Amino acid sequence: xKMILTRIVFLSLLAACSRSTPVNNGVxxxxxxxxxxxxxxxKAEQIIRYTLSHLDATDSFAVARIDTGSFSEKDIVAxxxxxxxxxTINRQKRMFAEKIGAFVDSVQSSPYTxxxxxxxxxxxxxxxxxxxxxxxxxFSDMKEDLQDGYLRDIDxxxxxxxxxxxxxxxxxxxxxxxxxxxxxxxxxxxxxEKSGGHWRVVNDLDGLEGILQGQ
Amino acid sequence: MNFLLSITPFxxxxxxxxxxLVVTALYFARPTAHKTIRAMSLALHxxxxxxxxxxxxxxxxxxxxxxxxxxxxxxxxxxxxxxREFDRVNETVRRDLASFxxxxxxxxxxxxxxxxxxxxxxxxxxxxxxxxxxxxxVANIDSREGRVGIGNVLSxxxxxxxxxxxxxxxxxRKASGERHALLRRMxxxxxxxxxxxxxxxxxxxxxxSRSAAIDRHMQEYEDMVSGKDRxxxxxxxxxxxxxxxxxxVLAIAIGGATVNFSLIARPMAEMVGGTSLIGGFRTxxxxxxxxxxxxxxxxxxxxxxxxxxRLFPVIGALPDKTRVRMVWITFFxxxxxxxxxxxxxxxxxxxxxxxxxxxxxxxxxxxxxxSGQYLWITTAAQMGMGFILPFALTFVAIPLETFVHxxxxxxxxxxxxxxxxxxxxxxxxxxxxxxxxxxxxxxxDLPLFIPLWxxxxxxxxxxxxxxxxxxxxxx
Numbered sequence: 001x002k003m004i005l006t007r008i009v010f011l012s013l014l015a016a017c018s019r020s021t022p023v024n025n026g027v028x029x030x031x032x033x034x035x036x037x038x039x040x041x042x043k044a045e046q047i048i049r050y051t052l053s054h055l056d057a058t059d060s061f062a063v064a065r066i067d068t069g070s071f072s073e074k075d076i077v078a079x080x081x082x083x084x085x086x087x088t089i090n091r092q093k094r095m096f097a098e099k100i101g102a103f104v105d106s107v108q109s110s111p112y113t114x115x116x117x118x119x120x121x122x123x124x125x126x127x128x129x130x131x132x133x134x135x136x137x138x139f140s141d142m143k144e145d146l147q148d149g150y151l152r153d154i155d156x157x158x159x160x161x162x163x164x165x166x167x168x169x170x171x172x173x174x175x176x177x178x179x180x181x182x183x184x185x186x187x188x189x190x191x192x193e194k195s196g197g198h199w200r201v202v203n204d205l206d207g208l209e210g211i212l213q214g215q
Numbered sequence: 216m217n218f219l220l221s222i223t224p225f226x227x228x229x230x231x232x233x234x235x236l237v238v239t240a241l242y243f244a245r246p247t248a249h250k251t252i253r254a255m256s257l258a259l260h261x262x263x264x265x266x267x268x269x270x271x272x273x274x275x276x277x278x279x280x281x282x283x284x285x286x287x288x289x290x291x292x293x294x295x296x297x298x299r300e301f302d303r304v305n306e307t308v309r310r311d312l313a314s315f316x317x318x319x320x321x322x323x324x325x326x327x328x329x330x331x332x333x334x335x336x337x338x339x340x341x342x343x344x345x346x347x348x349x350x351x352x353v354a355n356i357d358s359r360e361g362r363v364g365i366g367n368v369l370s371x372x373x374x375x376x377x378x379x380x381x382x383x384x385x386x387x388r389k390a391s392g393e394r395h396a397l398l399r400r401m402x403x404x405x406x407x408x409x410x411x412x413x414x415x416x417x418x419x420x421x422x423x424s425r426s427a428a429i430d431r432h433m434q435e436y437e438d439m440v441s442g443k444d445r446x447x448x449x450x451x452x453x454x455x456x457x458x459x460x461x462x463x464v465l466a467i468a469i470g471g472a473t474v475n476f477s478l479i480a481r482p483m484a485e486m487v488g489g490t491s492l493i494g495g496f497r498t499x500x501x502x503x504x505x506x507x508x509x510x511x512x513x514x515x516x517x518x519x520x521x522x523x524x525r526l527f528p529v530i531g532a533l534p535d536k537t538r539v540r541m542v543w544i545t546f547f548x549x550x551x552x553x554x555x556x557x558x559x560x561x562x563x564x565x566x567x568x569x570x571x572x573x574x575x576x577x578x579x580x581x582x583x584x585x586s587g588q589y590l591w592i593t594t595a596a597q598m599g600m601g602f603i604l605p606f607a608l609t610f611v612a613i614p615l616e617t618f619v620h621x622x623x624x625x626x627x628x629x630x631x632x633x634x635x636x637x638x639x640x641x642x643x644x645x646x647x648x649x650x651x652x653x654x655x656x657x658x659x660d661l662p663l664f665i666p667l668w669x670x671x672x673x674x675x676x677x678x679x680x681x682x683x684x685x686x687x688x689x690x
Contacts (some may be wrong), residue, residue: 049577053574084490084491085485086489
């Protein structure tokens with residue numbers, strides 16, 4: 001009896017003293033740099049800064065460009081896994097913002113738009129970081145334009161992912177036939193949801209509150 | 216229900232039949248029912264009364280214990296006061312009587328000096344001139360022997376006399392001057408004696424006032440030892456007052472500790488990380504809390520070592536050398552913790568500014584440039600608070616001790632009040648049970664009014680039979 005009581009007390013103390021970490025976020029943002037959409041990147045910088053200001057210790061954030069072949073680490077413009085010391089976090093955020101600023105100023109347009117490749121890269125990155133919340137932000141018009149020879153007819157595993165399309169601008173052809181725009185969005189939505197992800201579209205950049213999970 | 220009303224073809228007759236049957240049954244069961252009701256009500260009444268008495272007994276025991284606690288606390292406090300008064304007396308005696316031999320010697324020296332000076336200053340009358348006899352001898356010279364040359368002799372004598380007189384006067388003046396000088400020299404000795412004696416008088420007065428205070432405290436102590444009601448009353452009211460005052464001071468101290476906590480919790484994240492949790496709480500917060508608690512503990516030990524408080528008798532009973540060593544060790548630890556806190560407070564300000572700068576940068580607010588002109592004031596204030604608050608929290612030990620001691624009495628008083636209320640409630644319930652029993656008997660009799668009326672009529676026709684029933688009811 002005494003032994004059992006001792007064990008119970010010991011286990012209770014152990015449980016009370018066990019170190020745990022709060023829920024952390026992983027955010028991967030894809031920036032479309034194709035054609036005329038490049039002009040929208042100033043807005044993307046704004047979103048990145050907003051996201052940075054809302055991320056905290058142990059969160060991970062990466063920004064990658066969408067170009068001809070986006071399934072590559074080389075397309076990652078900036079990435080950071082935030083430390084748990086406040087001063088280091090601030091330093092990391094400043095450096096991140098500087099990198100993004102430099103990128104936006106110097107980015108060249110890409111001829112093709114490989115959104116699927118970017119998504120695959122995002123899934124890989126966030127799975128590797130093992131964050132509790134996983135969010136993929138796609139700053140694009142969602143019009144995929146693949147170069148010949150690139151195979152992107154691949155199923156994703158987006159279980160537990162939030163996929164948010166930001167600033168999905170209407171193309172000239174969309175204005176002529178809005179069904180194209182709606183069809184595009186519906187196709188992406190069904191593709192994401194079939195893969196187990198949660199799909200959202202945010203076009204009003206003034207209402208960015210709550211784009212991250214757990215906020 | 217239908218079954219009950221269908222024992223005869225007519226429901227009304229069935230109902231009447233049932234009523235008659237029930238009333239008859241109730242009438243015949245009446246004495247037993249009354250006894251049962253009475254027994255039950257009496258049992259409940261007695262049970263509650265016994266419970267009430269037990270509670271009263273518990274209240275008395277608690278009151279006695281509280282009284283003992285109060286008296287013990289009062290005696291202890293009084294012993295401390297008397298002890299302190301004796302310490303002061305001892306200090307006064309040690310300080311003043313230790314120098315008494317020197318004082319005595321100084322007084323003796325002064326008195327001897329005065330005596331000597333006094334002896335020296337005795338007025339010595341000038342010697343009578345030795346020439347009178349010579350003059351007499353000259354005057355007695357017979358005329359026959361010839362008085363030739365007497366005039367010259369007299370003249371010489373006269374001259375000698377004048378000269379001797381002058382010398383005597385000079386010597387006398389000199390001696391008088393010396394005497395006056397001696398008397399003048401006595402004045403500081405007189406003053407010294409006067410000052411010394413007045414100092415002695417003051418010391419004696421101080422001792423007398425201390426002894427009067429000790430007498431008063433001893434009288435109160437004796438009252439406590441003999442357990443006089445007046446002493447209990449004074450101690451009780453004092454205890455309540457101490458409880459509220461120390462509670463107020465402790466609340467203020469908790470406020471100070473909270474401010475202290477907010478000063479060091481944020482920068483603590485730099486040391487232990489800002490994300491890890493222990494038991495659902497941030498490790499940084501727990502670390503900050505632990506630092507504050509350790510500071511309070513050090514403060515308690517410091518106060519104990521200085522014998523200002525007596526929460527830990529073990530510390531108070533340590534040998535003086537060990538105790539003094541403990542004072543220095545706890546003070547050193549407290550000083551180090553205060554320094555750490557000052558550093559953390561500085562770090563907090565740095566982090567805050569860093570965070571503000573980062574937020575401004577992320578907002579794209581390039582116009583918000585940090586103006587560091589007056590920043591040093593807040594930084595210095597935070598550092599100062601971080602350094603001072605641990606020392607200020609040290610003094611929490613004093614109200615804490617008072618609070619702990621008075622808490623026993625206050626909790627005792629509250630418990631006594633509670634038990635008293637409980638006993639009253641139990642007694643009320645007991646009485647209510649008794650009267651409810653009587654009421655139930657009456658209610659039982661209510662449907663039996665016809666047979667009872669008949670019985671009463673029958674009984675009144677037979678003398679002597681009514682009294683027994685009445686006595687049965689009222690008993």
